[in-house]
Structures are given as structure tokens and as C-alpha cells.
Amino acid sequence: MVVFLYFAFALLVSVMLVYLMRHYVFSLSALYYSKGQHHYMRHGIRYRPTVSILIPARNEEVVIGTLLQRVTELSYPKDKLEIIVINDASTDQTGRIADEFSKMYDNIKVLHRSLQKGGKGKSDALNEGLKHALGEIVLCFDADYYPQLDIVEKLVAYFIDPEVGAVQGRVTVQNESASLVTRLVALERIGGYRVD
DSSP states (O other): OHHHHHHHHHHHHHHHHHHHHHHHHHHHHHHHSSTTOOTTSGGGOOOOOOEEEEEEESSOTTTHHHHHHHHHTOSSOGGGEEEEEEEESOSSSHHHHHHHHHHHOTTEEEEEEOTTTSOSOHHHHHHHHHTTOOOSEEEEOOTTOOOOTTHHHHHHGGGGSTTOOOOOOOOOOTTGGGOHHHHHHHHHHHHHHHHO
């Protein structure tokens, strides 16, 4: 019995090491393979479908204004861009900040979820936002996200291919080169998304 347990333990450790090595190979590939390449301008074709951006937000008063200001600056045509903030039962000023942006910009809408209906998690808030989304393509941004100005063009370009059902952007860490720790965090984050 003891020999079997040792064998099972060794097998488990081996599988975990193989997965870990695979993860780091993908991570290194993600970090260094496509630097400077702009894949989103495929064959010179510009694909401009209508896009809805869903932003689930629960108690995000510290960051929601920065994100909403940034989405107003996106380079995608405003007449094809719909922003839906899902204020998910926030108890801080998240809803008020989102409402202020909604008053200033016609393409920003705010859904307010009560304490009874909201607060059940990000997926529940996103499902509520999907009910109101009118875009051909739906993007999801976290409230603490700070997107590149051309992120919508980059993400939707791949949908010109009818075989594409989902696209995920490459996450970059702003202070990646600051220290060894930030480099390791960047490697883990990018690799994790790449493996997923």
C-alpha cells in the first residue's frame, strides 16, 4: 500500500511539473513572440460591426470614472459603440459617477440593480447587461481596466472570419519592467491567459 501511495504521489508531481513547464513555455511565447505585430489589420480589411461594451461594477467608485473617461476616448466610431455600465447593487458612489457620464454621452447607458436583485456576482451582472446589449459584438471590461485607444478595432477584427466565436485580448502590465516581481507577475498573468 505504501509503495502505491509513493507511486501515486510521484505521478501527481510529474503531471504538475509537466503542466508547469507547459505554462511557462506559453508564457514566454506570449511575452516575446508577437511584439510589435499588428494582427488586427488583417489583409487591409476594416471590419466595423456595432459593438456593446459591458462593464459590471460593484463598489468601484475609485476606478469607474477613469474607465468611463477612457471609453469616451476610444477610436472606434461612436455611432457603432454602445457602453453599458451594470451598477450591481453598489453601496458607494459608483452609480452616481456612471449616471454623470451617461448624461454627458449618448452612447453610455447605466443599469442599476437593487440589493435584492444584484450583488450575485460578475456573471449575473453580465447576463443582465446582455439582455440590453444591441451590438453585433459584445465586449466585457472590468471596471479597473484601462484599455488601449484602439482596443475595439483589435478585438473585433477577428470576427470577420465566421469561424471565430470568441476573442481575448492580451493583458499587459503597465509597470512590467519595474522590478523582478512585476516581471514575474506579468509572466504569470499573460501566460495564464494564454494557457486558458
